[in-house]
Amino acid sequence: MVRKIILPLSMAFLCSGLALSKPQTRIKLLPDEERYFTVGLLGGICSLQDQVFQELYGKSAPFFGAEMTLRFPIREPHGMDIAAGGRTLTKKGLTSYTKEDLSLRLTDLSLSLRYSYDTGRFAIFLGPGIEYVTYKETYAETFPIDSTNGSHTGLHLTGGAYVHLTSGLSLKGYFKYCRVETDKLGFRINLGGTEWGVGILYRFYF
Amino acid sequence: MIHGRNRRFPRSRSGLFLCGLIGTALFCFGQVHFTEVSAQFDVRGHSYFGGQGVSWVDVNRDGRIDIFVKNQGADGFPEFPDILYINYGSYFVDEADGRGAADAYAYGTQGAVFVDLDRDRDFDLFASTTYGGISPAYNHLYRNNGSAFFEDITSSIVPAQTTDLATCGVAAADFDGDGDIDLYFTNPLPNPDPFNPLPSPPQSLPNFYINNGDGTFNTEYRGIDWTGFTQGATTGDYDGDGDIDIAQAMWGPPSTVYRNNGAGHFRNVGGQIGISVSSGEFDNGIVWADVDNDGDLDLAIAGAGRIALYRNTDNHYSLYRTILWDRPISGFHVCFGDFDNDTDLDLYLSGENVYENDGQGNFTVVPEAESGLEDSLTMLDPRGAALADFDGDGDLDIYVTDKRGYNRLFRNDLNNSDWIEAEIRSDPHGHVGGIGAKLDLYLAGHVGVPTYLKGHREMTGEYGYLGQDMPIAHFGAPAAEGAKYDLRVTFLDGTQRLYSGLTPGQKVQVATISPPLNLRGEKIENKALFYRETLIELTWEPNPLNDDVQKHKVYELNQGQNLLAELPANQFSYTLRNTDKTKVYRFAVTAVDSQSLESEPATITVNGEAPVERSKRHGLNKTLRERW
Numbered sequence: 001m002v003r004k005i006i007l008p009l010s011m012a013f014l015c016s017g018l019a020l021s022k023p024q025t026r027i028k029l030l031p032d033e034e035r036y037f038t039v040g041l042l043g044g045i046c047s048l049q050d051q052v053f054q055e056l057y058g059k060s061a062p063f064f065g066a067e068m069t070l071r072f073p074i075r076e077p078h079g080m081d082i083a084a085g086g087r088t089l090t091k092k093g094l095t096s097y098t099k100e101d102l103s104l105r106l107t108d109l110s111l112s113l114r115y116s117y118d119t120g121r122f123a124i125f126l127g128p129g130i131e132y133v134t135y136k137e138t139y140a141e142t143f144p145i146d147s148t149n150g151s152h153t154g155l156h157l158t159g160g161a162y163v164h165l166t167s168g169l170s171l172k173g174y175f176k177y178c179r180v181e182t183d184k185l186g187f188r189i190n191l192g193g194t195e196w197g198v199g200i201l202y203r204f205y206f
Numbered sequence: 207m208i209h210g211r212n213r214r215f216p217r218s219r220s221g222l223f224l225c226g227l228i229g230t231a232l233f234c235f236g237q238v239h240f241t242e243v244s245a246q247f248d249v250r251g252h253s254y255f256g257g258q259g260v261s262w263v264d265v266n267r268d269g270r271i272d273i274f275v276k277n278q279g280a281d282g283f284p285e286f287p288d289i290l291y292i293n294y295g296s297y298f299v300d301e302a303d304g305r306g307a308a309d310a311y312a313y314g315t316q317g318a319v320f321v322d323l324d325r326d327r328d329f330d331l332f333a334s335t336t337y338g339g340i341s342p343a344y345n346h347l348y349r350n351n352g353s354a355f356f357e358d359i360t361s362s363i364v365p366a367q368t369t370d371l372a373t374c375g376v377a378a379a380d381f382d383g384d385g386d387i388d389l390y391f392t393n394p395l396p397n398p399d400p401f402n403p404l405p406s407p408p409q410s411l412p413n414f415y416i417n418n419g420d421g422t423f424n425t426e427y428r429g430i431d432w433t434g435f436t437q438g439a440t441t442g443d444y445d446g447d448g449d450i451d452i453a454q455a456m457w458g459p460p461s462t463v464y465r466n467n468g469a470g471h472f473r474n475v476g477g478q479i480g481i482s483v484s485s486g487e488f489d490n491g492i493v494w495a496d497v498d499n500d501g502d503l504d505l506a507i508a509g510a511g512r513i514a515l516y517r518n519t520d521n522h523y524s525l526y527r528t529i530l531w532d533r534p535i536s537g538f539h540v541c542f543g544d545f546d547n548d549t550d551l552d553l554y555l556s557g558e559n560v561y562e563n564d565g566q567g568n569f570t571v572v573p574e575a576e577s578g579l580e581d582s583l584t585m586l587d588p589r590g591a592a593l594a595d596f597d598g599d600g601d602l603d604i605y606v607t608d609k610r611g612y613n614r615l616f617r618n619d620l621n622n623s624d625w626i627e628a629e630i631r632s633d634p635h636g637h638v639g640g641i642g643a644k645l646d647l648y649l650a651g652h653v654g655v656p657t658y659l660k661g662h663r664e665m666t667g668e669y670g671y672l673g674q675d676m677p678i679a680h681f682g683a684p685a686a687e688g689a690k691y692d693l694r695v696t697f698l699d700g701t702q703r704l705y706s707g708l709t710p711g712q713k714v715q716v717a718t719i720s721p722p723l724n725l726r727g728e729k730i731e732n733k734a735l736f737y738r739e740t741l742i743e744l745t746w747e748p749n750p751l752n753d754d755v756q757k758h759k760v761y762e763l764n765q766g767q768n769l770l771a772e773l774p775a776n777q778f779s780y781t782l783r784n785t786d787k788t789k790v791y792r793f794a795v796t797a798v799d800s801q802s803l804e805s806e807p808a809t810i811t812v813n814g815e816a817p818v819e820r821s822k823r824h825g826l827n828k829t830l831r832e833r834w
Binding site: 050052053055056057093095096097098102104135137139143144145148150185186187189 | 732734735738783784
């Protein structure tokens with residue numbers, strides 16, 4: 001667990017160090033003081049690794065979400081982002097043997113610390129974070145129980161890129177790899193996987 | 207009821223008439239009376255001679271009892287086909303030839319028996335052929351297709367017959383206790399000299415067709431040596447040990463009894479158990495019947511101008527009565543039936559009279575003026591006879607064959623409701639007729655109490671001299687004072703059926719229902735993402751011995767017998783939801799018929815093993831992997 005936290009953080013600090021060590025010439029689209037706060041909407045495809053999930057619900061599911069990012073420049077174009085976001089995923093499936101209806105809702109809250117390199121026209125970012133996943137699975141009337149719900153925590157690594165359309169509007173594309181596993185229910189469930197998404201963000205400067 | 211003095215029959219016919227008249231005058235309460243109706247129903251036989259034996263059986267399953275006449279060749283007529291009179295209610299028609307049952311082999315048929323050889327609930331035919339100088343003289347098997355059309359399946363006897371036979375009496379029963387019907391035949395060699403009065407050296411010749419259960423029959427020797435010319439044969443469980451014994455009437459050597467060891471091997475025990483008929487007698491017919499209603503089989507041997515009656519006491523026989531008659535006939539077939547429906551078995555000798563039972567096995571002749579059997583006394587060469595209620599009026603009628611004259615059909619005119627009949631539609635092994643089954647009728651509420659026994663019958667095939675009664679047990683059951691009766695049926699495998707509170711005038715259809723087959727149980731994991739359910743899926747297959755299943759019942763047996771579900775007859779699976787994957791479960795499944803009879807349970811134990819993962823997605827229905 002400790003190793004999983006240290007490595008991504010080390011990479012982020014390394015990138016920051018590189019940023020501090022070497023001044024760059026920037027293409028300016030954004031104001032010089034690129035400390036900003038963004039809010040945005042996201043959508044994409046989430047592919048959970050769990051084999052049972054794939055068996056019951058299929059290999060992937062769409063999601064929708066939102067994100068807030070606070071960017072602190074270190075030494076332009078390098079900076080650090082603190083991002084908080086959430087997404088929700090719903091999918092219908094069938095039980096493995098009796099083929100009764102299933103309905104799954106996964107809601108994901110994440111908090112990331114990311115290194116970013118922002119040229120003023122586009123930016124890239126990479127960094128780790130923590131995940132907090134809540135789930136609710138609802139069953140058919142014929143099933144022995146009505147539903148189950150709960151929550152688990154995990155980690156993720158995310159990376160992506162922004163394309164700044166205007167000084168206030170950007171498009172975002174990203175991937176995220178999550179690792180959320182539990183065996184609290186007496187059997188192992190892996191809620192982690194890869195997430196591919198796009199978003200549109202609006203930027204507020206301060 | 208007729209009463210009469212139990213004494214030796216007088217020589218003078220006028221004296222006979224006088225005694226009968228006096229008896230009638232003194233004790234005239236409800237008489238047994240017969241009317242000869244062979245002409246009315248046109249059942250007199252081929253050219254009015256050649257008759258040897260008769261079987262009553264419903265070959266086409268239409269509810270009416272048909273007649274099969276076993277014909278042997280007579281002078282100048284070596285090939286004499288058998289007759290199959292199909293009962294159409296008000297008339298009979300001989301359809302033997304068109305139905306493949308004529309069995310018109312040289313010198314004809316003596317013994318023949320109808321029995322369900324293949325467990326398809328119809329009567330197949332085993333017909334003997336008697337060697338009379340023309341080869342081949344082989345026995346024949348015929349399979350009934352269910353509609354009384356017979357297919358020759360003689361080739362199912364292995365090895366194929368190569369020796370001519372002089373078979374007379376035959377017998378059918380499950381001799382080896384393996385659930386299928388085997389066959390026995392007498393005189394397993396050609397042309398024995400029937401008039402040799404001395405026993406021959408024993409020859410251990412194969413004289414059984416042992417049913418393999420797969421459509422074939424093995425010819426085997428099972429301990430019954432050929433020691434001389436044998437006439438009739440019969441079966442019964444004389445010692446009450448649950449297996450079928452054989453008795454046979456013989457010319458020359460003593461008539462005797464062969465005890466079954468339970469596995470279909472026989473030993474001659476006649477001398478041991480008191481059958482002391484002397485050598486040199488010409489016995490023709492032998493029959494077991496409970497003439498004193500004490501629940502065991504007494505014995506009668508006919509021939510040589512007399513009937514020897516033996517009482518069974520603790521499986522030992524003692525000669526207690528000899529019946530003689532005035533007519534110059536040898537005496538072939540003795541049959542026992544309750545002709546007056548007064549709960550005891552009366553006696554009829556082919557070509558002679560009815561003898562009324564006093565309840566203790568003492569018989570008094572009923573004069574023909576009272577019985578209406580004058581025609582019986584005019585028969586020229588009376589041979590086999592058999593009893594059946596061919597007109598469905600609840601009393602026993604008689605068909606008698608005549609080798610040198612026309613056959614007779616005597617219709618019983620009693621026509622009251624003091625009777626109970628029981629027809630075995632299927633035994634535990636799926637046979638119609640229930641050969642070997644024992645039926646005991648008691649006054650209601652007293653099953654098993656000997657003093658309340660009102661009749662003991664054992665289902666048999668051919669018996670006496672070449673006669674086979676209808677495969678329906680008939681009991682006299684007086685309805686006086688509202689009497690009710692209980693009927694207990696005991697099958698050869700020991701299982702029993704009890705029918706309580708029967709009222710006179712009732713016919714019982716006895717059927718067994720067998721448990722489902724191949725009951726399987728499996729724990730299966732049914733997965734949701736966040737829940738794992740363990741199912742137990744029970745599956746079974748229908749039992750082919752059952753033809754009247756209405757539903758299935760599923761029980762859990764962990765704590766007593768807990769009924770889980772009643773399912774339609776066409777459902778062969780049941781699923782238990784949300785079970786404990788570590789717990790051991792026991793289940794039972796039964797079949798229930800339209801009479802609400804429930805079979806013995808098929809049981810299964812489902813262990814506390816890891817449930818199997820199984821997926822039905824994408825058409826898969828196989829195990830993916832087992833966990834743990």
